[in-house]
Amino acid sequence: MTATQAARKQSLTSKASNYLDERTSISGAVSFLGRKIFPDHWSFMLGEVALYSFVAILISGTFLTFFFDPSMTHVPYEGSYVPLKGIGMSVAYHSALDISFDIRGGLLMRQVHHWSALLFVASIGLHMLRVFFTGAYRKPREINWVIGFLLFILAMAEGFTGYSLPDDLLSGNGLAIINGMVKGIPLIGTWISYFFFGGLFPGTAIVPRLYILHIMLLPAILIASLGLHMLLLIINKHTQFAGPGRTKGNVVGSPIMPVFAAKAGGFFFLVFGAIMLIASLVTINPIWNYGPYDPSPVSAGTQPDWYIGFADGALRLVPPGWEVELFGYTLTIAILAPMAVMGVFLVLVAFWPFIEAWITGDKREHHMADRPRNNPTRTAIGAAGIIFYAVMWAAASSDLMATHFSLNVFYVIHVLQALLILGPIIGFWLTKRIAIGLQKKDREMVLHGFESGRIVRKPGGEFIEVHQPVDEYERWRLTSFDAYEPTKERPNSAGRITAGTKIRGSLSRWFFEDRITPVTKSELEQSKHDH
């Protein structure tokens, strides 16, 4: 390239930038965002996995809308899959089969769409766990946690509406279950079902209705919430783990331009590429096996996608006979109880930041991500929650556990019923003990250093192992965390201790009674003198 060519090229770029800036003030946005800092930690990428799988969903979904027809009009199958030839089915199922068997790349895009949907919800779940265990939802990020929670619910709703669109036997039976659950709602359940299905189940309205929800209403809300989620991320800046040079007042990492942009941009292609690779090698939801929806047949192993599994499992764990007659009306406890349990669980998740803030009373901003061990009770609550969720989730595959491990399916259910109660309790206790143990180990390390493996004989003949003190960087990493003590129940201005104060006091004791505080300078001095 000659010098004149280079000069012309440069001036072209600058001309274009100038043109754009004079019309948009884009230079302001670039100077505001361009060198913003993002800290590097693998667990900070999980939200990006969710974002990028969502982009993969949008791209593949758009392709699918060009071929999918959500009508429930009954037609005979005329496509090329032999075992369905001539069978009556809805246009929706017919077009989903055409996408799979008669359109080049159609099956691939269906598989990309479905696999990325599974990955989307899974990565949201993992991202939420990361945020939970590092306490990254504390002030000022409580609102963003709630928006994130909303995104999680929306992702599940998107998943469920999508699962129901092909109108095959699996999706139809999924809708039959939803219909049964809705009918269990007291007073209005029958009518809600009637409005939802546009008359009797299954009717001919449900697929087009779900389609509009799936491709328009829910994505619109989802994208808006996603925008808000990321806007707040920029305003709040990312949390970071404690480390040398990192303070409550700064954020340390790579700037957007160029390192973070290259990594995050590259990561989008990696996530999309991994999804594509999975979609080209591994089957997902072979709808042709299931046949068109018909209320009579059902398949063994009729399960929802993984993220609805916990709800299906909760239904399975109910013992027989949970139904009461009340003044001539029927209350289906067998459905209401699991719905209430799941509802309480989800509400606790959604409002957790506010609950914790109320217990600690801490009004400061928190930008340092906790190491999970440094808040043992929170970590233990998280572990108990995971176990509770996992037991319900496992219950949704009780039949497969029975066949694959040669067990009695009734026995599997009984064990899971017991685990649903005992598992979280044991998990809580165990996790808390482990976290406190790790904290003690950290303290030990700061106070006495780590074992160097070098044995020295003292003049007196005594053998000792030399302990090497940790360096100041490691010491900082191990000692810079927030510790709390139980709140004292103080009377209010009227001189009374209210019930709220008492509850808060006992929760605070439960949280912080067993605690390990970070090593202080004087403690370290003291320990040096002891030696």
Next chain:
Amino acid sequence: MAKRKNRGRRHPLASAALLILGLAAVGGGYTVVSEAADASAPAPAASQLTAEDGQRLYMANCATCHGVEAVGTKNGPTLIGVGAASVNFQVMTGRMPLAFQGPQADQRNPQFTQEQSDAMGEYIQTLGAGPDKPDEEWLDTSATGVDIANGAELFRINCAMCHNVAGAGGALTEGKFAPNLHDIDGAHIYEAMLTGPQNMPVFNDNNISPEEKRDVIAYLHYLDESPSVGGWDLGSLGPVSEGLFIWTLGLGSIVALTVWLTSRPN
């Protein structure tokens, strides 16, 4: 910068290569290697053994549980009237003689030859007539008029709730299960429908006609012979295996990528 213990001089592309290799090994390997395994057809019955031979075999191997004269004992039901179809199914799928008492008899290698089994079948027929082995005509799935789509529909209505739509099998009560139906001999499928072995209901000819039974067999054989179009089928177990896959291999490989992405090269 926090101290990172970056031991091991892994090549920067190692995790990338690992990811591709892992996925390719699991999925690609399966996809490329065609599973054109065909159920070996049983040798045509050249029955030189007679009902008397069958009786001797019966007395030696079956009478302990099913009783002398096949009237049944507390350990086994009577076999009077069960027919040769039932004998052929139970013996030639290795379910009988029973390996051990359990919720249900397991499939294993047959303990008798086809001739021996046929002889026992003839003996059982002499005690009281029951359904006989199917005519070859009803096992010929390449005959004209065989309708795979009809077989598939009948399969979904009558069989899929226990055996799963893809014939992958499923759980029943108290440790019993409906077995996997891949690569099963057509005669055995026919006999199972006709006689209702163990806890399977009977599907007699008024319920599913011989032509329809042939359609069902044709559909199951179609499934055996067809490749899984989307790639590795994960055992055709439905959403559970898909969920497990995305949480382990799927999310696992992506988390490995995030670790690589955020690590500092030395």
Next chain:
Amino acid sequence: MTAHENADATPHGDALDKIDTGSAVVTDDGFENPGFPPHKPRQTDLDPQKEKRAERQVFGWFLLSMVGSVFAIVAYFAFPITESDLGSVRLNNLFLGLGLSLGLLGIGFGAVHWARQLMSGEEIAEDRHLTRGTEATRARAVEIFKLGDEESGFSRRSLIRNSLIAALALFPLPAVFMFRDIAPKEDAVEAIAHTMWEAGTRLALDPTGTPIKADDVTIGSAFHVIPFGMDNHAHDYLDQKALAVVLLMRLPAEDLNEVEGRRGWSYDGIVAYSKICTHVGCPVALYEQHTHHLLCPCHQSTFDVTNHAAVIFGPAARPLPQLPIAVDDEGYLVAQSDFTEPIGPSFWERQNHVNNDEHVQVLGQNTEDRA
């Protein structure tokens, strides 16, 4: 770039001091932040050869991506789908997918490799600020609201303010009513409380619609049944089928423990039960001919056919409704009437739709421990 001297100072240090720390343990005795450790250069920073090699590797990835994308286009045409050939669909999916994967992964690995090895490896610190606006900004915001209130009279003119609020609250209400017609005008409860079965309707095979004679049903059989004469082109075929599907079984007559009022509902060991689960409505169709258990594959509710389909396991609360059957002059099985109670999952108004004249209540469940 340098580390901050004062570790915990923030640009709003003063404001921070006033913030309530709740039950946090605040100590002056903590360690000082040691600041950034010395920067360790990468091999690509030190060795120009390594740098060159990394550059070649990045190029290699981008080249691979280009090859992949071109391969995907080639595969689109080279592996077409031929009608009814599943193998061709599989190859199309596989090779198109592999090409696209390579196209994507090549860019991804190349870009990340570039960032890790060749872009600046130094970490940079950026200051945080308290999220709340500065005092001046906040004061200005309050002032703006006050001005707005004064200039509009929003607080002062309470009549028009309140009427505006009322109008805004009312205006979306018509939309609620406009959605009434997403379901038919008929009563929802009436619609689900009855099925197509009536006295004399023949039992027919699903899906062929062939009527069934009593002597067709041998002991141990299970027949999947729909009412005779269903028109599978009718617009409500599936709706009616979803209400009317029945499982017909024949047990040795002595195995049935029938209650007094229901002795006439079976025919010589032949019994018919609704196939729709009383839990949430999956088809309960897994019949075990020796134990006479009926299992639902969705949530494992188990019903005992010998005891009028009483629940013996799982979350269902009620037995499956029984269809009273008889035999007509020609030997065909017919229904004596519709079900005497609504079929399927429980709903609020269910009790009002049990046909009290004909319904015979049976024991709801028989929950001996089965595990």
